[in-house]
Amino acid sequence: MERRDFLKATGAGLGIALLPAWGRVVAADVLTTKIDVALKKRLADTALAAAKDGGATYCDVRIGRYLRQFIVTREDRVQNVVNTESTGIGVRVIANGTWGFAASGDLSADSVARAARQAVAIAKANSRLTIEPVQLAETKGVGEVSWATPIERNAMEVPVKEKVELLLAANAAAMKAGASFINSTLFQVNEQKYFASTDGSYIDQDIHRIWAPVNVTAIDKASGKFRARAGLSSPMGMGYEYLVPKKEHKVEMPGGTIGYTHSYDIVEDAAIAARQAQEKLKAPSVKPGKYDLVLDPAHLWLTIHESVGHPLELDRVLGYEANYAGTSFATLDKWKSKDFKYGSDKVTLFADKLQPHSLGAVGYDDEGIKTKRWDLVKDGILVNYQAIRDQAHIIGEKESQGCCYADSWSSVQFQRMANVSLAPGKQKLVPADMVKNVANGIYIIGAGSFSIDQQRYNAQFGGQLFYEIKDGKVTQMIEDVAYQIRTPEFWNACSAICDESDYRIGGSFFDGKGEPSQVSAVSHGSSTARFDGINVINTARSLG
Amino acid sequence: MSIYSEQEAKAILDKVIALSKADECTATLGGSIDGNIRYARNAVSTSGIVTDTQLGVQVAFGKRVGVATINEFDDASLAKVVARAEELARLAPENPEFMPAIDKQDYKATKTYSEKTAAITPEFRAQVAADSIGPCKADKLVAAGFLADSQGFSAIANSKGNFGYQKTTNVDFTCTVRTEDGTGSGWVARNVADVERFDAKSEIKVAIDKAKRSRDAKALEPGKYTVIMEPAATAGLVSFMMFGFDARQADEGRSFLSKKGGGNKIGEQVYDPRVTIYADPTEAGAEVLPWDNDGMARSRMPIISKGKVENLRYSRYWAKNKEKPATAMPGNLIMVGGDKSTMDLVKSTRKGILVTRTWYIRMVDPQTVLLTGLTRDGTFYVENGEVKYPIKNFRFNESPVIMLNNIEEIGKPVRVGDDESPFVMMIPPMKIRDFTFTSLSDAV
Numbered sequence: 007m008e009r010r011d012f013l014k015a016t017g018a019g020l021g022i023a024l025l026p027a028w029g030r031v032v033a034a035d036v037l038t039t040k041i042d043v044a045l046k047k048r049l050a051d052t053a054l055a056a057a058k059d060g061g062a063t064y065c066d067v068r069i070g071r072y073l074r075q076f077i078v079t080r081e082d083r084v085q086n087v088v089n090t091e092s093t094g095i096g097v098r099v100i101a102n103g104t105w106g107f108a109a110s111g112d113l114s115a116d117s118v119a120r121a122a123r124q125a126v127a128i129a130k131a132n133s134r135l136t137i138e139p140v141q142l143a144e145t146k147g148v149g150e151v152s153w154a155t156p157i158e159r160n161a162m163e164v165p166v167k168e169k170v171e172l173l174l175a176a177n178a179a180a181m182k183a184g185a186s187f188i189n190s191t192l193f194q195v196n197e198q199k200y201f202a203s204t205d206g207s208y209i210d211q212d213i214h215r216i217w218a219p220v221n222v223t224a225i226d227k228a229s230g231k232f233r234a235r236a237g238l239s240s241p242m243g244m245g246y247e248y249l250v251p252k253k254e255h256k257v258e259m260p261g262g263t264i265g266y267t268h269s270y271d272i273v274e275d276a277a278i279a280a281r282q283a284q285e286k287l288k289a290p291s292v293k294p295g296k297y298d299l300v301l302d303p304a305h306l307w308l309t310i311h312e313s314v315g316h317p318l319e320l321d322r323v324l325g326y327e328a329n330y331a332g333t334s335f336a337t338l339d340k341w342k343s344k345d346f347k348y349g350s351d352k353v354t355l356f357a358d359k360l361q362p363h364s365l366g367a368v369g370y371d372d373e374g375i376k377t378k379r380w381d382l383v384k385d386g387i388l389v390n391y392q393a394i395r396d397q398a399h400i401i402g403e404k405e406s407q408g409c410c411y412a413d414s415w416s417s418v419q420f421q422r423m424a425n426v427s428l429a430p431g432k433q434k435l436v437p438a439d440m441v442k443n444v445a446n447g448i449y450i451i452g453a454g455s456f457s458i459d460q461q462r463y464n465a466q467f468g469g470q471l472f473y474e475i476k477d478g479k480v481t482q483m484i485e486d487v488a489y490q491i492r493t494p495e496f497w498n499a500c501s502a503i504c505d506e507s508d509y510r511i512g513g514s515f516f517d518g519k520g521e522p523s524q525v526s527a528v529s530h531g532s533s534t535a536r537f538d539g540i541n542v543i544n545t546a547r548s549l550g
Numbered sequence: 551m552s553i554y555s556e557q558e559a560k561a562i563l564d565k566v567i568a569l570s571k572a573d574e575c576t577a578t579l580g581g582s583i584d585g586n587i588r589y590a591r592n593a594v595s596t597s598g599i600v601t602d603t604q605l606g607v608q609v610a611f612g613k614r615v616g617v618a619t620i621n622e623f624d625d626a627s628l629a630k631v632v633a634r635a636e637e638l639a640r641l642a643p644e645n646p647e648f649m650p651a652i653d654k655q656d657y658k659a660t661k662t663y664s665e666k667t668a669a670i671t672p673e674f675r676a677q678v679a680a681d682s683i684g685p686c687k688a689d690k691l692v693a694a695g696f697l698a699d700s701q702g703f704s705a706i707a708n709s710k711g712n713f714g715y716q717k718t719t720n721v722d723f724t725c726t727v728r729t730e731d732g733t734g735s736g737w738v739a740r741n742v743a744d745v746e747r748f749d750a751k752s753e754i755k756v757a758i759d760k761a762k763r764s765r766d767a768k769a770l771e772p773g774k775y776t777v778i779m780e781p782a783a784t785a786g787l788v789s790f791m792m793f794g795f796d797a798r799q800a801d802e803g804r805s806f807l808s809k810k811g812g813g814n815k816i817g818e819q820v821y822d823p824r825v826t827i828y829a830d831p832t833e834a835g836a837e838v839l840p841w842d843n844d845g846m847a848r849s850r851m852p853i854i855s856k857g858k859v860e861n862l863r864y865s866r867y868w869a870k871n872k873e874k875p876a877t878a879m880p881g882n883l884i885m886v887g888g889d890k891s892t893m894d895l896v897k898s899t900r901k902g903i904l905v906t907r908t909w910y911i912r913m914v915d916p917q918t919v920l921l922t923g924l925t926r927d928g929t930f931y932v933e934n935g936e937v938k939y940p941i942k943n944f945r946f947n948e949s950p951v952i953m954l955n956n957i958e959e960i961g962k963p964v965r966v967g968d969d970e971s972p973f974v975m976m977i978p979p980m981k982i983r984d985f986t987f988t989s990l991s992d993a994v
Contacts, residue, residue, distance in 0.1 A: 032618075032634075083646050088617075107598065111621070128597075135594045135676070170643070187802060225803040230810035232803055232917060326590045328694035329726040335992070337732075418596055457910045457945075459924045461993035464945050466922050468914060488914060488922070490945065490989045521588050521696040523969075543988055547918040549806060549820075549951050 032091045037073045037162040040198055041093070043210050047150070049118050050202035053097050056119035058204065060126035062099035062106075064142060066203040066373060067122075069095050069113070070415035073196040075162060079173045080189045081181060087166055094415040097122045101129035103139025105396075109416040143398035143406045145375055147206025153369025154212040156362070157245030161194040161216050164246045172249060176220060176276035183280035186225040186232075190276070193217040193241070193515060195527075199372070207374040215365055215527055216248050217241035217515045220276050224283035233286035233485075235279040236470050238263070238304050238452055239270040241515040241527060243367050257510070259437070260449055260473045260480040261285075265304055267510050268363055282471060282483075289485040292472065294544045298447035298501075299489060299537045300440060305469050306428065307512030307530035308453040313493045314348075314355050315426040315530065317462035318382050319409075320391040320401065330521050332460025335493065336388060341401070346388040349497030352431065355383040357392055357424035359408050364425045364529035365513045372419040375408040382426065386498070394421045413524040420520060427511070427531035431503035437534040440502055447475035448487060448542065453512065455488065466490045468545070486546040496537060504533035552581035552601040552702075556715040559705035562605065562623050567709050569632040572609035572639060574651045575709045576845065579605050582702030587675035590694035592683045597675060607635045613648035614639045649866045651708040655847040659716060660837040664744035667719035668701040675699070681750040682725050691761055693754070695725030699745070706845045714841050721745050722967050726927060727757040728994075729765055734940075735994050736760025737907055737927035739782055741967030741974070743837065760906060760928035767940040769990055770931065776902035777985040778895045778932065781964045781977040783905040783925070787950040788827075789971035790911060791919050792883065795853060797862035801872065806919050806951060807859060814862060821857040821954040828852045829880030836965050836974045838881030846878035853880070880973065887978030890961040895981045897935040898959065902981070904930040904937060908946070911970070919949045924991055943994075944987035956983045 050067040057065035071093045078086040094111040095118055106129025110121040161169075173190045180188040197213040220237035242248050251271035256264050261282065264274060301309065316322065317334040325333055340346035349355070359366055359377030370376055373395055382390050395406040412419035441449065452470025459465070472487040473480045513529035554562070559579050566577040581603035588596045606619045609632070616639030620631040678697045686693040698721075705715040724739045738757040742748050791806075799805040800814035807815045830850040831840045840848050844866065852860040861877060869876035896904060906928030914920040925943045932938065961979035968975065 084643055085645075085647070087642070105596075107596070131672075132594060132597065135679075137593045187804070223804055227803060227812055228810065230803070230808055232808070234804075234916075324591070325692065325694060325728075326595060328590055328692070328728060329588075329696055329724055332993070333728075333732070416600065418598070455912050455914045455922065457912045457922045457924070459943065459945070459991045459993035460909060460926055463993045464924065464943075464989060464991035466914075466945060466947075466989075486915070488947075492992065522584075522586060522698065541989075543947065545914045545920055545947065547915070547920050547949055547952065549918050549949070550955075 032089050034075065034089050034166055036091055037075060037089055037196065038160065041071055046200040046210070047202070047208055049095065049113060049115065050200065050208065052115050053095065053118045053122040054202060054204055056122035057097065057099045057126055060123050062101045062126050064100040064204055065122065066098050066201065067095060068372060068412065068415055069200040071198040072414060073162065075194045077166065077169055077173060077192040079170065079177060081177050081187065082174065084170055092414060095121060096412065096415045097125045098418065099125045099129050100140050101126045102133035104129045104133035104136045105140060106132065107418045140396050141399050143395045143404065145205055145395065145405060147203070148209065148374070148376065149206065150208040152210040155214040155243050155367065157214050158247040159245045160214065161246040162196055172272065176272040179273045180222045180276040180280040183277040184224065184284050185222045185280035187223040188220060188276060190220040191218070201370065201372065201374050203374050205374065209370045209374055211369055213368060214245055215241060215243055216245065218249060218270065218272055220272065220279065222276060222279040222283045224280070224287055226287050231287055233283050235283040235286065236452060237272065237275050237279060238265060239272065239275065240512045241365055242363050243365050244363050259302065259451060261471065261483055263451055263471060265302065265510065285483055286485055289483040291486045291546050292484045292542060292544050294542055296539045297542050298444050299540045300437065300444060300447055300449045300475065300534060301537065302451040302534055303510035303532045304452050304512050305450045306532045306535060308456055309467055310426060310428055310530040310532060311514060311528070312456060312458045313462060313465055313491070313496065314382065315423045315528065317493065318391050319421060319423060320393040320397050321421045323391060324400070327519065331519055335461045335463050341388050341391070344387065347386050347498060348383045348388045348494055349386045350500045351386045352503055353383055353386050353497050353500050354381060354429040355426060356381050356429060357407065357426050359424050361425050361427070361511070361529065361531065364511055365527035366425040366529055371408040371410040372412050373406065373410040375406045375410065377408040380407060392421065392424050397421065411526050413526060417524050422519065422526045423517065423528045425529045428503065428535060430506040430509050430533040433505065435502060435504045436508060437504055440504060440534060440536055441475055441480060442478040444475045444536070445477055448484070449473040449475055449480055463493055464490070465493065486544050488543050488545050490541045490543060496540065499537045499539060500535055501538045502536040504535070506533065508533035552583055552603040554579065554581060554703060559703065559715050560713060562628070563705060563707035565628050566607055566632055567707060569629055570609050570636065570709065572611050572636050574610050576608045576651050577605065577707050579705040580702065582700055584698065584700045585670060585675060586696065586698040587679050588696045589679045589683060592687050592693055594679050597672065605631060607631050609635045609639050610648065611639050613644040614642045615645055615648065616642055647867045651710050652712060652845050654711045655714070655841065655845065657714045657840040657847050658832065660831045660840050662719070662743060662837045662839060663717040664719045664746065667699060667721055667743065667745040670699045670745060678723070678750040682754045685754055685758060686727055689758060690730050691758060692728045692730060693725055698722045704839060706841060708845065712845060714845070716839055718839065719743050721748055723748060723750065723753065725754060725757050727761040729761055732994055734761045734765035735927045736764060741965055764928050764940040767942045769942045772944060772987045772989050774984040774986055776899060776958065776981065776983045778892060778899060778902055778904045779980050779982060780892050780906055781966050781979055782907045784980055785966040785968045785975050785977045786908055786911045786923070786970060787921055787953065788883065788885065788977060789968055789973055789975065790913065790921055791950040794919060795862050797864045797872070798868040800862055806917060807862065815859050816862060818859055819857050820859050820951065821854055822957045823857040824957055824960060825854055825857050825954045826886040827854040828884050829882055830884060831881060833882060833884050833976065836882045836884060836976050838974055842879040842881065846876065848878040848881060851877060851880060882974040884976045885963055885978055887960040887963045890959065892961060892979040895959055895961050895979055896932050896937060899932050899981060900934060902932045903941065904932050914947060919951050920947060921949065922947045943991040945989045945991055946986060947988045948986045953982050953985065958983050
């Protein structure tokens, strides 16, 4: 996550000058409207024609309307309700074998044509510095199509009052259960994206995402100690139905913890979090050493994100992100060898832009490629990367894998992470049975602190809840746990993965990459998995 | 047009204030032109210019607040945005933490603008890329870098007669230079308001030198080491620590500056007596706007004086609640130092580790501000006052509070911009004892 973007998004107690960077502030009713598809097609055709007239050999046009609503509360009060809208057009062309891009917030025909001409002019100007002309993987135009996130209830259409009441009910439940403080937030995003290209595609998409993070703090005034427990929800590619809890979507876990699959009980989780935050104040500190870790999907998603999703992005492998996010240990020679052991033979990691309810699920990516699923690591061996149209030839692919995304009409689309997930185990296994075989282990639930080096070798992860496992039994809550890994060794230490019945997805709402930085949202699924002999450190310190 | 003159900005803001029928009205007008060029693999990958101007209007009826923004400034649009804000305010719940608009403030202009920076052209940006790539290619090295420049203005006004206007510029340059075989990596960063103080040709030499010297790094055992931290290496840690300097958080008991039994640690000796940090919008070379996001006038504010916590940030709401004076949110952080350079600190070191920069810093435990992160792009072993050889990168788990109690020596502060920090910083190179590295990284 981009810390700065999160601070902007929540307002973090700041005043008017730090408005969200995502567009103009509007009333809630604006969030439920759409632009006519026929108008978008006319504008797109205007831009495509202007680009071709200017000498472009390829052009794509994205007309985007990005709508967001944030509701920020603490304890018994609403701190902020912000609605934003950002609408405009981005035109990308290839001229003289070079990319050019221009964007405009003005959707008049003149302005759209001007942006196309500007993009061509930039491409021609930059072509002087081009070393290799752009090679685009073949794709066939798909004609006029549409795709929408399958939602039951558009969160933007739910009255703000109803949403505020839900957050305040969660806050009240936490306070009643002994919390000292609670912060709860509801993020809702609707991307209305229209894509058209000289390949003959006209794609209208309506994408929805929702996230309801809570953070509960317990304080022991006498000792000055404080501990927080974050909610166990996931950001999802869903509508408001995610916040209508269903019994069949609940998973029982150690310590009275409840996990959630496709709906979230925010009131219940806030109350449990309050109890557990207090329990954390008294939990014994971990003894550092090697442990067998049992990692819950609500935790493991972040480890997958950092240690698999990012290093297998082809632009990082090639060096395009060297100055910012970094490069990758998973170099092309390792992939070409066809025997690089990324993980144990139990480990299959796949990229998937189709996964239902996931943040990355779309019908087509931001260069009009129909989305799909493919393996990155198969039975432990590195077999593929994540690529887009102008990279596919580098890894011998005939077509793009559909990983192109821009966070705004005004940003250039580039390669972003697909949903990357750990395939469930093929043998029948549930977490309770997995624990029975662990002699000296730690069960970790929820995502915590995270940090990884610029080639994605050395990582450190915390969590929300840590339970000691002794001789096959979960014994007690412990604290101050973080584990340190070297990526290939960690995945090679994976000795068991629970079956499909335990599969759940987590995800990141604000994954940052690129300069200027862009955010994207991506999910990672897994079943509970076991990793043997992992180095655990104790993070308790004294300030004297 | 995205850069308005003071007169133009005032005319728009005056109209907005006059249009509002609410109990009070605050309006901000800001515009910017941001240019950038990005390169990797010794070739330009993207470049662009984004222009933007935005008007924000905040009105209140009693404790009900509404905010609306717009990017058109004709009379009809101004009437529309005011009406929209008023409509939202009428629908909003009462904000129990509502604070009335600030009184008229006395803003003292600061030097945040450079004509030279505002005049940067696409050709200049391309030249910076060429000046980075050229010498790298010649030396069989690979450059990846980013230059971002901006010019803008910020104007603020309210119905109590407050008004401020100021122009700003900024240039931020970073470049990573790697050896072709990927065994060495160096980095350079420069952040200035005035592009006169920036010369890509000379800056790139720093990254080239580090890339070449960092090849074939040896592995040292993780543990506690004396470290010489270049200014960029500690900027992220110091900046992270500042999140705890909020009075409300501390009083609520959830900051490392909370006191056992309640209250905060203002007046307590928390750091080595050589640590002094303050904020000052007029600081030469690190000037920032003379007001914060609430429009409160910034003035020089001691934060840590000789190791004692002198001030926490009191928001207007919390200040009223605690009957204390409110403080503006600082825009910069100035850490006081001496005259020595990083290499002077190396010369006085018997055994230690020289760190170019730290990366991916995240909070592990807010109770102690325990942070984790890694060294990157130039980490070297120092012995008997000399840089001996490159070493593999380390992961650290360290608290800046402990770090600033383990000071051996402080050098001369330089301006540092950190991509994850909201502050312009003046940070000295520091020699620190017992800095905790917990594992090795194979990353180059």
